[in-house]
Amino acid sequence: MIESLFPNVDWENMWEATLETLYMTAMSTFFTFVIGLVLGIVLFLTAPKQLWANSIVNWLTGAFVNIFRSIPFIILIILLIPFTKFLIGTIRGPNAALPALIIGAAPFYARMVLIALKEIDKGVIEAARSMGATTWTIIRKVLLPESKPALLSGITVTAIALVGYTAMGGVIGAGGRGTLAFLDGFQRSRDDVTGMATMLVVVIVYAIQLIVDWMAMRSAKR
Amino acid sequence: MIELKKLSKVFDTGKGSLTAVDHVDLSIGAGEIFGIIGYSGAGKSTLIRLLNGLEKPSDGSVVINGQNITAIKGNDLRKARQKVSMIFQHFNLLWSRTVKENIEFPLEIAGVPKSKRDARVLELVELVGLKGRENAYPSQLSGGQKQRVGIARALANEPEVLLCDEATSALDPQTTDSILELLVDINKRLGLTIVLITHEMHVIRKICHRVAVMEGGRVVELGDVLNVFQSPKEEITKRFVAQVTDTEDSQETIKNLRKLYPTGELVKLVFVGDQTEQPILTQLIRKYPVDVNIVQGNIAHTQRGAYGTLILQMKGSAQEISEALTYLNAESVQTEVMSND
Numbered sequence: 327m328i329e330s331l332f333p334n335v336d337w338e339n340m341w342e343a344t345l346e347t348l349y350m351t352a353m354s355t356f357f358t359f360v361i362g363l364v365l366g367i368v369l370f371l372t373a374p375k376q377l378w379a380n381s382i383v384n385w386l387t388g389a390f391v392n393i394f395r396s397i398p399f400i401i402l403i404i405l406l407i408p409f410t411k412f413l414i415g416t417i418r419g420p421n422a423a424l425p426a427l428i429i430g431a432a433p434f435y436a437r438m439v440l441i442a443l444k445e446i447d448k449g450v451i452e453a454a455r456s457m458g459a460t461t462w463t464i465i466r467k468v469l470l471p472e473s474k475p476a477l478l479s480g481i482t483v484t485a486i487a488l489v490g491y492t493a494m495g496g497v498i499g500a501g502g503r504g505t506l507a508f509l510d511g512f513q514r515s516r517d518d519v520t521g522m523a524t525m526l527v528v529v530i531v532y533a534i535q536l537i538v539d540w541m542a543m544r545s546a547k548r
Numbered sequence: 549m550i551e552l553k554k555l556s557k558v559f560d561t562g563k564g565s566l567t568a569v570d571h572v573d574l575s576i577g578a579g580e581i582f583g584i585i586g587y588s589g590a591g592k593s594t595l596i597r598l599l600n601g602l603e604k605p606s607d608g609s610v611v612i613n614g615q616n617i618t619a620i621k622g623n624d625l626r627k628a629r630q631k632v633s634m635i636f637q638h639f640n641l642l643w644s645r646t647v648k649e650n651i652e653f654p655l656e657i658a659g660v661p662k663s664k665r666d667a668r669v670l671e672l673v674e675l676v677g678l679k680g681r682e683n684a685y686p687s688q689l690s691g692g693q694k695q696r697v698g699i700a701r702a703l704a705n706e707p708e709v710l711l712c713d714e715a716t717s718a719l720d721p722q723t724t725d726s727i728l729e730l731l732v733d734i735n736k737r738l739g740l741t742i743v744l745i746t747h748e749m750h751v752i753r754k755i756c757h758r759v760a761v762m763e764g765g766r767v768v769e770l771g772d773v774l775n776v777f778q779s780p781k782e783e784i785t786k787r788f789v790a791q792v793t794d795t796e797d798s799q800e801t802i803k804n805l806r807k808l809y810p811t812g813e814l815v816k817l818v819f820v821g822d823q824t825e826q827p828i829l830t831q832l833i834r835k836y837p838v839d840v841n842i843v844q845g846n847i848a849h850t851q852r853g854a855y856g857t858l859i860l861q862m863k864g865s866a867q868e869i870s871e872a873l874t875y876l877n878a879e880s881v882q883t884e885v886m887s888n889d
Contacts, residue, residue, distance in 0.1 A: 459626070
């Protein structure tokens, strides 16, 4: 049955490509989360009237985030080729896709972190200060826990966007199902390969959404 | 206990400067409940934030228990803040933490070990009357309960001073009263000095020993609550006092009363403290041949005694009325004949 519907699908290849996609998504989501979180917190705390109010740092971080957020991903990959070559040593394979994925997604997530942090009641931060909390304590025990559901839903949106980005990376040979769908499927006119690769992408996206929704539900107490 | 000297705060608004607090000198004693009343924009919010260093003054100093709050920063200031805690109008609880965890928060900040924290939290939960609600989240509590958590949280590190920033302004009258009672209870039991800011004279009347009236960043009137109620000097203070005593001696009301009671004289009496408990009216009627009709009366209880006003209609000859008034004045009751115009 399956054989006749997808005559050209090489299941071993498909499985390998799925793993590559999962690997790229997981790694890039992790680094995007860490870097985006740091950038978002810096943007928040250096804004006027905040704890680290500093217009120069705020402007520089804001400029960095805005520039990299506005470059279309496919162009970013090409622009970053020399950087990737320097960092990874090659521009092919899953690891080579990571720098572009992270640099493309982290600023995007940083903006979401900023929005999430701005949602926190200023009074709660003031209360923590009035108790003698250090800024580090405020970050760890007020900012992060209080904005957790928004941070989680932000990283879901980002992770799903990253699944899409990995496919784009696939077009220039990063591996994963993007490569499979494009090179084996589209360019050889094997529609069943493209279709199967697409279906599996949908499954991955759904899985991410379900996991994070469940985590967000557990942490929402407002 | 708390000494404010020439305290000023000027904000730079970009378009110019705004003086929020203007050369305020105040001295607040240990164990005192001190109220600061003013309309919004009077500078009372800024003033209370100067007391724990949340705002830095432009000039002047704040000394609490011998420590100059305005001169210290960093770790010293954070340590000092643990002894000068604060509660807020909108409670400012962490919604991601339970009641227990919210109360535990300042203890975590102070570096108290977990085993001691649990015992202390239990004590505080009981003190503020929230037993059984330890594991609820703030979103599951009523406003009054949230403020109780705020109070427990503020008391966690055994502070010497409690600052209340409009702590009851977001609560309904009944809940306000129960929170105020809790504050008085804490003040008596723990000997805590309480500084509160409010725009409700009701709060001042109910729990404060002394009051400062603020307008335009300055303290325009200062004194014992009872004295201020008895003889408010500034126009703004009179308006605040009228909020609670409500004798409504505006020209309009006097005219109406005159219409209702056209004969005799309308006399307003002001009783303060012990006099409110004396049978002065009985004495008056027995001693003087005047007819007395009670038109309107009101009594307000403060922490330092009661304060009452009474409007009487007196009938009799001018001579008799004049003698009756002399008697009342001799009993140190303030009298005021309400004129006809």
